[in-house]
Amino acid sequence: MIIGLDIGGTNIKGVIINNDGTILAKTSVTTGAGIDATENNICHCIETLLELSHINKKEVDAVGIGSAGAIDKQKGMVITSPNIPAWKHYPIVQRVEKITGYTVFLENDANAAVVGELWLGNGKNYKNWIMLTLGTGIGGGAVINGMPYTGNNGSAMEFGHITIDYNGLQCKCGRKGCLECYGSATAVVHFVKSHCTSYPDSSLNPIAQHTMTARHVYDEAKKGDPLALYVFNLIGTYLGIGIADLVNIFNPEAVILGGGLSSASQYFLPQIIHQVQKLSLEGMKENIRYMTTKHGDYTAAIGAAKYALETI
Numbered sequence: 001m002i003i004g005l006d007i008g009g010t011n012i013k014g015v016i017i018n019n020d021g022t023i024l025a026k027t028s029v030t031t032g033a034g035i036d037a038t039e040n041n042i043c044h045c046i047e048t049l050l051e052l053s054h055i056n057k058k059e060v061d062a063v064g065i066g067s068a069g070a071i072d073k074q075k076g077m078v079i080t081s082p083n084i085p086a087w088k089h090y091p092i093v094q095r096v097e098k099i100t101g102y103t104v105f106l107e108n109d110a111n112a113a114v115v116g117e118l119w120l121g122n123g124k125n126y127k128n129w130i131m132l133t134l135g136t137g138i139g140g141g142a143v144i145n146g147m148p149y150t151g152n153n154g155s156a157m158e159f160g161h162i163t164i165d166y167n168g169l170q171c172k173c174g175r176k177g178c179l180e181c182y183g184s185a186t187a188v189v190h191f192v193k194s195h196c197t198s199y200p201d202s203s204l205n206p207i208a209q210h211t212m213t214a215r216h217v218y219d220e221a222k223k224g225d226p227l228a229l230y231v232f233n234l235i236g237t238y239l240g241i242g243i244a245d246l247v248n249i250f251n252p253e254a255v256i257l258g259g260g261l262s263s264a265s266q267y268f269l270p271q272i273i274h275q276v277q278k279l280s281l282e283g284m285k286e287n288i289r290y291m292t293t294k295h296g297d298y299t300a301a302i303g304a305a306k307y308a309l310e311t312i
């Protein structure tokens with residue numbers, strides 16, 4: 001048995017899987033703010049997985065962690081994580097080994113998501129595909145001739161930081177106009193707030209004054225709220241512009257969307273496809289399949305488990 005954790009800025013997703021790829025339980029807990037809260041929530045996530053699957057603690061062989069941000073796999077360290085500000089040169093492997101007693105392995109969350117989709121998801125049906133993970137930020141991944149491409153130091157495919165508008169919104173990476181400022185869950189909230197005066201009757205107006213998330217916008221889109229539908233169409237346009245560039249580079253068989261925001265893809269995928277058809281080159285854009293990840297936003301947790309399974 002292996003436990004896989006995907007630690008993002010908002011939630012920790014966990015799965016417990018056996019060696020042949022059967023998912024025995026999955027759960028999600030909030031990440032929390034600060035090192036102590038996050039460590040407590042990691043423990044809580046693992047305990048919940050053991051309870052749900054009726055697996056004894058001793059039956060688990062290892063824990064794989066997929067983490068957002070820049071990591072040093074050799075040192076088992078998160079160097080910086082824009083969405084978890086408390087983690088600066090944080091020795092995550094050593095800490096989680098100490099508090100849980102398990103052997104722990106660390107992988108970049110975007111790479112973990114690709115491995116998860118290739119192992120147990122829709123990616124196993126294609127040889128050449130790209131994936132965009134739409135969450136607080138945007139992660140990316142590519143499989144070329146059946147193999148994940150990770151670059152020289154294992155952190156390639158930062159699709160969230162390709163430029164959509166060089167004079168545009170300020171990105172956390174230091175540049176302006178990156179795709180993740182225009183197509184992430186954070187962007188959905190930003191665009192609702194910046195357009196709400198144009199939609200005075202939108203039911204999102206009172207929510208926008210408080211703690212609004214992309215989930216609220218999705219819920220209102222389902223009820224036909226015009227501001228919610230406008231914003232999803234807008235992010236679909238921006239995502240389509242970015243994905244059209246990626247199609248020109250990779251000529252993929254499939255484009256797979258993952259991350260929490262992909263559950264709302266019915267409201268922005270048509271615009272993505274429209275933009276790719278409009279903007280990508282002839283010979284590149286034909287016969288592309290578009291889909292969401294098979295196991296929703298548990299893909300990176302599944303991939304983290306697979307990484308631990310192969311590394312142990």
Ligand SMILES: [Zn+2]
Pocket residue numbers: 160161171172173174175178
């Ligand atoms: Zn950026």
